[in-house]
Amino acid sequence: MDVHEAIRTRRSIRTYLDRPVSRDHLLQLIEAACWAPSASNLQTWRFVILTRPDKLRALRVLAPGFIGRAPSAIVICQDAKEIARRAGQAAVDFCANMDSACAAQNIMLEAHALGLGTCAVGSFEADALRELLDLPTHVLPMLLVAVGYPRSRPEPPQRHIEGSYYFEGYHE
Amino acid sequence: MDVHEAIRTRRSIRTYLDRPVSRDHLLQLIEAACWAPSASNLQTWRFVILTRPDKLRALRVLAPGFIGRAPSAIVICQDAKEIARRAGQAAVDFCANMDSACAAQNIMLEAHALGLGTCAVGSFEADALRELLDLPTHVLPMLLVAVGYPRSRPEPPQRHIEGSYYFEGYHE
Numbered sequence: 001m002d003v004h005e006a007i008r009t010r011r012s013i014r015t016y017l018d019r020p021v022s023r024d025h026l027l028q029l030i031e032a033a034c035w036a037p038s039a040s041n042l043q044t045w046r047f048v049i050l051t052r053p054d055k056l057r058a059l060r061v062l063a064p065g066f067i068g069r070a071p072s073a074i075v076i077c078q079d080a081k082e083i084a085r086r087a088g089q090a091a092v093d094f095c096a097n098m099d100s101a102c103a104a105q106n107i108m109l110e111a112h113a114l115g116l117g118t119c120a121v122g123s124f125e126a127d128a129l130r131e132l133l134d135l136p137t138h139v140l141p142m143l144l145v146a147v148g149y150p151r152s153r154p155e156p157p158q159r160h161i162e163g164s165y166y167f168e169g170y171h172e
Numbered sequence: 173m174d175v176h177e178a179i180r181t182r183r184s185i186r187t188y189l190d191r192p193v194s195r196d197h198l199l200q201l202i203e204a205a206c207w208a209p210s211a212s213n214l215q216t217w218r219f220v221i222l223t224r225p226d227k228l229r230a231l232r233v234l235a236p237g238f239i240g241r242a243p244s245a246i247v248i249c250q251d252a253k254e255i256a257r258r259a260g261q262a263a264v265d266f267c268a269n270m271d272s273a274c275a276a277q278n279i280m281l282e283a284h285a286l287g288l289g290t291c292a293v294g295s296f297e298a299d300a301l302r303e304l305l306d307l308p309t310h311v312l313p314m315l316l317v318a319v320g321y322p323r324s325r326p327e328p329p330q331r332h333i334e335g336s337y338y339f340e341g342y343h344e
Contacts, residue, residue, distance in 0.1 A: 001174065001175050002173065002174065002175065002285075003173050003174065003175040003178040003281050003282065003284075003285045004204075004282065004285060006175040007204050007207050007208075007278050007281065007282060008204075008207050010207070010209075012209055027337075030333065030336065030337045031331075031333055032176075032179050032180075034331045034332070034333045034336060035179050035180050035182070035331060036179075036277065037182075037184055037277075037280070037292055039294060041329050043331070043332050043336070045336060046336060046337070046338070046342065047336060047337040047338070048337070048338050048339075048340075048341065048342055049337060049338070049339050049340070050340060051339070051340070052340050055340055055341075077342070094269075094294055097266075097269035097270060097273065098269060098272075098273040098276075098292075098294060098315065099273075100270075100273075101269065101270040101271075101272075101273030101274050101277070102273050102274070102276065102277040102292075104270075104274065105208065105209075105273070105274040105277035105278065106179050106277065108209070109175050109179065109281070110175065110176065110179060112175075113174075113175045113176060120209055120270075120274075122211060122266055122270060132341075133341050133342050134341040134342045134343065135342050136342070136344075139342060143270065157213050159203075159206045159207060159215070160206070160215050161202065161203055161206045164202065164206060164215070164217060164218060164219060165199075165202045165218070165219040165220070165221060166218070166219070166220050166221070167220075167221050167223070168220075168221070168222060168223070168224050168227055169220065169227075169304075169305050169306045170218065170220055170249070170305050170306050170307050170308070170311060171306065172308075
């Protein structure tokens, strides 16, 4: 699928077929994520892939936005100790956020080209998620991405392009 | 260009040809950015496009990572007042960071497909940048993206895919 088309036809998918995603496809999404840029090329992302029904059930409880019974999820985490060691403590928040989101966008576009649907979810009970994933304290869960075959593809919400940009300086 | 290929062949470009980027191409990048997902579909991004030599010179001073004499830049900003109004004050940091980075990744992939090079820069003197762009206090500058024709394409830095992912839970 053309990148131009992929960017414009990707949708956040909120209902999924009861059909598993293959391990090969999941690993292809991880590979796409790893090709995202990262601050100072740190590559401090860590991905936890969930496919077990009991784990996904627990995820639905602690992340109310994780809906539609996706058969798999990728939890994008960041190794805060590694960021701090290589870029300084002050860089942790910025790098963890920005690098996770760039990786997520690659996952979502690659998935779309594979016929998969995704939905990024940023709201969750962090402590419960840490426990579910056995995360050590220095590995921060940043973003969940639901992954599965779409049951339906919603129409695109309207995009507000006019009025979102300015040349040479901001003016209202 | 295929999305799979675009994701894997995009590079951060740090030297540019002395050749301007057309207004049409710059607007195509903004449109790609606007197709990124945003938390609760807020679309609170604001883009300031710089092409004037005096503005770019000033940008180089306040953002030391903005190198290689790119002929244009897109500054991704977020309307914090609008995020707070629609999603609550607690959502501002998260939405501003994540949504900006997803938009940036779309810009970088679309640019790559157009034969353009980009480099995201997250480090800048925020007050000086606000002044340069005439940003009101509620519009936050989040990320710069240099845009131009690559003078050269560096080899890809090695990707550490093995060891970056875990199934069903984290384990070192």
